[in-house]
Amino acid sequence: MLDHSPDHAPHHSPGTAHVAVEADVAVIGAGPTGLFAVFECGMLRMKCVVIDTLEAIGGQCAALYPEKPIYDIPAHPAIAGGELIERLEAQAAPFAPVYLLGRRVEALQEKDGGLFELRTSKNEIVRVRAVILAAGAGAFGPNRPPLNDLAAFEATGAVRYMVARREEFRNKRVVIAGGGDSAVDWALSLKDIAARVTVVHRRPKFRAAPESVAQMEAAAGRGEIELAIPYQLHGLRGGQGELDHVVLATLKGEEKAVPADHLLAFFGLSMELGPIAEWGLGLERSHVTVEPATCATNIPGVHAIGDIATYPGKLKLILQGFSEAAMAAHAIHPRIFPGEALHFEYSTSKGVPLG
Known part of the structure; x- marks a missing residue:
């Protein structure tokens, strides 16, 4: 498995697509829900690559209100958006995610053997076995x-x-x-x-x-x-x-x-679904329809969490996005490790598996 950032990849001409990263799961969106998905996948021994249109992680929290207090994060009576992102980044860090920032996913293609190939706006190819859409209200891009x-x-x-x-x-x-x-x-x-x-x-x-x-x-x-x-x-x-x-x-x-x-x-920033709208996903008013228990979309292996996902009873809260990240990670595990039984353990007894 390649596990390096594009900064350390061999040089390629701009017109030639090249494989930048191979991982287990591609997380599209580096906001709080996407970062927590990295942690949840990591707890299940799944390696992630995170792709975001912004040049830094954090999504809306970092780009729009880094100093604005958020009041509905459990155990934090108030926490600034920027501080929340810093803590989520630190929580995901032991699992060494690869961050591809400042580019968006232009195309998603299913390949043989249960693989997906994602092509970025920098003409990079990312190969994974599952995808988690955590794109918030869509792709953010600068005006x-x-x-x-x-x-x-x-x-x-x-x-x-x-x-x-x-x-x-x-x-x-x-x-x-x-x-x-x-x-x-x-x-x-x-x-x-x-x-x-x-x-x-x-x-x-x-x-x-x-x-x-x-x-x-x-x-x-x-x-x-x-x-x-x-x-x-x-x-x-x-x-x-x-x-x-x-x-x-x-x-x-x-x-x-x-x-x-x-x-x-x-x-300011503009928000749009962009190429995601052309992937054949079930859309409802610019949101992706998912199964509530697994956050699975109509494309097997592609899950959607956070503000971009919709289902009956959906609440647009960061804490609900965190829950969806856990459900999506557990639903993806059999795809990454077919035939392997997943025995759920609490993190208090399991700890954080490193290495």
Whole structure:
């Protein structure tokens, strides 16, 4: 079984599909339900590969409300979305899942011998024996600015829509575009390590927490942050995917070029089922119909859990998604280990099987 990330895979030309990972189960969606599915599969000795369109794990919790408290997680009177993801990641870590982030599954094909081949948007082939759809309300994708040559700068990481590691921006010139909490919060977070931070917004009013906006404006007054208002993104300058300037323009056509190594564009996320809608699954109002006891879809070997799954009595709660993850993992076990009896044991007596 191949068990490495694409970063350590042999180089292949962009036009050639190659096998990136072979595993037991592909979990599509790296939100809380998907991460818990990795743990449940791991407890049953099944190896997982996790695929998500976002560049970091966490789904809605990380992308939309990392600091927002969640009140209905058992044993936690309140826990921030970002902290919940950190703990779920740590819980899954002993089972060494492979994460394929920043790509979506474009196609699902059944092969002989009970195998599935999934093709990602980066032309990778993932081979597994079962699939768990944990895609929330569908695939999340960033709202991209309409700029020429954008893809070339995205490929090198010069243009990004999320921040996974703050340290990557140390001593870099960063342009942040957007008027919401993400733009303001990251401007405040990066001002102490970046060489230069410029915030671009089309109007003086921001849609962020008032206290955060006040802190940003105070930082701008001290010269720690540059505010480019009222400007919008107009173009990118550089070569071979390396950024050197972001071109800004007003509605009147006045332009200026800001030196930059990175552009962080925070214009929100779009949600859609995407290619999943073409897989022949039973759909009901953009949700996947499943058997309540196993979360099985109409395609044997494919299960759906979390917000994307629907059945009579379904509650859209994270804790119900956790329960569905356990049911799906147990239903998949006979497919991975045919003929092997599964003797259920409580984790208190079984522990976490490592290695």
